[in-house]
Amino acid sequence: MxxxxxxxxxxxxxxxxxLYSIGLNVALASVNGPGDVKVSNRLYNRSHLEVCYSPSTGxxxxxxRALESVIMRTVEQAILVHLHPRTAxxxxxxxxxxxxxxxSASVNAACMALLDAGIQxxxxxxxxxxxxTPSGTxxxxxxxxxxxxxxxxxxxxxxxxGEASVLTAHQDGRLSYEDFKKCLHHCQVASKDVFAFYRRMxxxxxxxxxxx
Amino acid sequence: xxxxxxxxxxxxVVLPGDKVLQLDSEDCAKxxxxxxxxxxxxxxxxxxRSGPLKKTSQNIYYxxxxxxxxxxxxxxxxxxxxxxxxxxxYIIDIGGSExxxxxxxxxxxxxxxxxxxxxxxxxxxxxxxxxxxDMEPELVCLDVCNNAVGIGPLPEGGLMFTVPLHVxxxxxxxQSTLLKKLSSLVxxxxxxxxxxxxxxxxxxxxxMLAIMNCLKLLEVMTKQEAEQNVYRYFKKxxx
Numbered sequence: 001m002x003x004x005x006x007x008x009x010x011x012x013x014x015x016x017x018x019l020y021s022i023g024l025n026v027a028l029a030s031v032n033g034p035g036d037v038k039v040s041n042r043l044y045n046r047s048h049l050e051v052c053y054s055p056s057t058g059x060x061x062x063x064x065r066a067l068e069s070v071i072m073r074t075v076e077q078a079i080l081v082h083l084h085p086r087t088a089x090x091x092x093x094x095x096x097x098x099x100x101x102x103x104s105a106s107v108n109a110a111c112m113a114l115l116d117a118g119i120q121x122x123x124x125x126x127x128x129x130x131x132x133t134p135s136g137t138x139x140x141x142x143x144x145x146x147x148x149x150x151x152x153x154x155x156x157x158x159x160x161x162g163e164a165s166v167l168t169a170h171q172d173g174r175l176s177y178e179d180f181k182k183c184l185h186h187c188q189v190a191s192k193d194v195f196a197f198y199r200r201m202x203x204x205x206x207x208x209x210x211x212x
Numbered sequence: 213x214x215x216x217x218x219x220x221x222x223x224x225v226v227l228p229g230d231k232v233l234q235l236d237s238e239d240c241a242k243x244x245x246x247x248x249x250x251x252x253x254x255x256x257x258x259x260x261r262s263g264p265l266k267k268t269s270q271n272i273y274y275x276x277x278x279x280x281x282x283x284x285x286x287x288x289x290x291x292x293x294x295x296x297x298x299x300x301x302y303i304i305d306i307g308g309s310e311x312x313x314x315x316x317x318x319x320x321x322x323x324x325x326x327x328x329x330x331x332x333x334x335x336x337x338x339x340x341x342x343x344x345x346d347m348e349p350e351l352v353c354l355d356v357c358n359n360a361v362g363i364g365p366l367p368e369g370g371l372m373f374t375v376p377l378h379v380x381x382x383x384x385x386x387q388s389t390l391l392k393k394l395s396s397l398v399x400x401x402x403x404x405x406x407x408x409x410x411x412x413x414x415x416x417x418x419x420m421l422a423i424m425n426c427l428k429l430l431e432v433m434t435k436q437e438a439e440q441n442v443y444r445y446f447k448k449x450x451x
Contacts, residue, residue, distance in 0.1 A: 015281040033281065034309050078228075080251075080260060084283075085345055087309040115227070118279030120249070120260040123229035160229045195227075202262045203225045208434045209264040209276065 001190055002101075002141035004108075004197050008116045008205055016117020019096075020109035022141055026096040029109035031117040033089030041088060046081040048088040053106065056095045071107055074127075074157050074168045078111070080120045089119060100144035103155050103170065104129045108194065115202065123159040125167055126194035128187040130154055132179055138186045151175075154183045158191040221267045226259040226275065233257040233273065247274025278378045282307040282407040284343035289363065291372065291405030292351060294334045302330060304338070304351055307374075307407040312349035314338060319353045319364060328365070335366040335411060337403050366403060370413035371420040377408050379430045388435060393442050394423055402427075422449035 002023030011017035016031040034047055041048045051072045053064045075091060091113065093106045107127035114121060131142045131150035139146055147153050152173025158164045166184070175183070226232060233244070235255045246252060249261040250273055259265065263277030284290075284306060292304035295311055302314040314336065330336065338351035353364045382388060383404050391402060400414040400423055410427060414420045426446050429438045 015279075034283065035281070036309055083345060084309070115262040117281065118261050118263075118277050120251075121228035122258075122260070124227050124262075160227065199225070199227060202227060205262075205278070206225050206264050209222065209225075 001193060004194065006109075006112050006197075006201050008112060008201065014113075014117075016113045016115070016119070018109050018112035018116055020105055020112055021097075022101050022105045022108070023143065024097055024099040025101040025105040027102070027105040027109040028094045028096055029106065029113035030092045030094075031089065031110075031113040031119065032092075033117070033119065034084035034087035035090070037086065037088035042086050045085050047079070047084040049076055049079070049081065050088060050090045051075065051110075052090070052092045054092070054094045056098060067103060067106065070103065070168060070170060071110055074107060074125060075110060075114070077167050078121045078123055078125050078159070079114065080122055083120055098144075100142060100147045101129050103127065104141070107157055107168075112198065112201065115198070116205075123161055124195065124198055125157050125159050126191045126198070127155055127157045127168075128190045128194065130183050130187050130190075132173075132175065132183060136179070138183055140186060140190045152179070152183075154180070154187070156184060156187045156191075158188060160195050164188050164191060219269050223265040223267055225263065226265045227262045228258075228260050230259045231256050232259050232265060243271060245270070245272040247272050249275025249277060276378065276381075278376055280374075280376050280408065282377060284308045284310075284312070284340055284349040285406075286340050286343040288343070288406040289337065289339050289404075290351070290407040291366070291403060291409035291411055292336050292338060292407075294330045294332050294336060296332050297330075302336075304336060306340075306349065306351070306405075307409065308349065310348055312338075312340070312351045314351040314353070318351070320359060330365055334368075335370075335372060337363050337366055337405065337411070339363060366411055367413065370401070370411050371417075371424060372409055372411045373424050373428070374408050375410060375428060376431060377406070379427070380404050380406055380408055380410065382430050382435050383410070383427060385435075389439050390427070390430070390435070390442060393439065394426055394446070397443065397446050398423070418450060422446055425449045 005021045007019045010019040014030040019028050051068045053068045104127040130140045131147050131153040152175040154171040157168040261275045261277045263275045267273050290306045292306045295303040295305050304312045304314050306312045338353045341352045342350040355361050398419045403411040412420050412423045
């Protein structure tokens, strides 16, 4: 598994922000909310979620819209949206560097930024990407080169509760059912390390409280 | 938040989704209060925010997290900025997702002749009478006995700045000596709103800036460190 690193409250003007990196992939997520919302987006019983994804180079196109949709549906399952009716929560993700794991880095950055902002959530969530080589080996957190050589690539987002249910699954390539289960199992095991990393980062943020 | 003379126990850092308490039927005799950041689902209490879990001596559990965004809560005192006047109400920006209403009648000495009109951009210190998730927040500048008790429009000539919400809680902690030490150094008036806005007034502008920087120290150091070093930092900020 690649090295994960994170810096919380990276942006001074956001309610919450996180600069998250997995290996050479870096994503910056910024969360603002619960705040004001346009009348057209106002929902009477819950908060309106907006995700905006900016690629590192070029304009935002269909690929970015697809990523926004995946991240939105993931985040929607974690945030307690019914606590903030008639508000909007905006998540903006800027892809700083990409080496094949843009989705994982963005989802994890979004989770850490939401924790930093103090928005109430049911659970934390962690994304793990793996690819399967032609020889059948599963590689967790592959590089772009390894993904190009692989037969299939899959990203799973897990929640932090005991059974580690899958919140989102995104798969590309041809996978047999057995291989799919193998990938899922490997990712599930790797997700425990990501949750442990979140816990270490949170403890670091509050270390003044722990000491005093 | 401090227990009146009681101890606050720190129970470690939690993440959303962590099981904090298991409420068994045998514990029915005990009264447990769940504060901000916790929610109950059947017989288990879960954390909904990340942060240190704390427990007061009166069995109040809460999560004391660091946050910038304010969500209005009934009974809190907040510093608001007048946005405009609409009919019989002022529309006030309190930093939440919605503007708050402040009725023209909710000031001491409300009869029309004695009333002083507030213009957009002026500051007001009020208490939240109504602050539900489904309703528009409402402010009042009176207490239950219809007295002003130090709340109302703030005089001109002060300095308002924003701090994270946990810093306002630390400043307002009865056991904190930071404000007492600052007031012994220079004559000043400090109004702390639970919405993260602090207003300071002093004789000279450099005094106000020094007080602002001393209070902002709490953003980067612990309460104890800030209190011990405030005299030294104040002298530095004054130049």
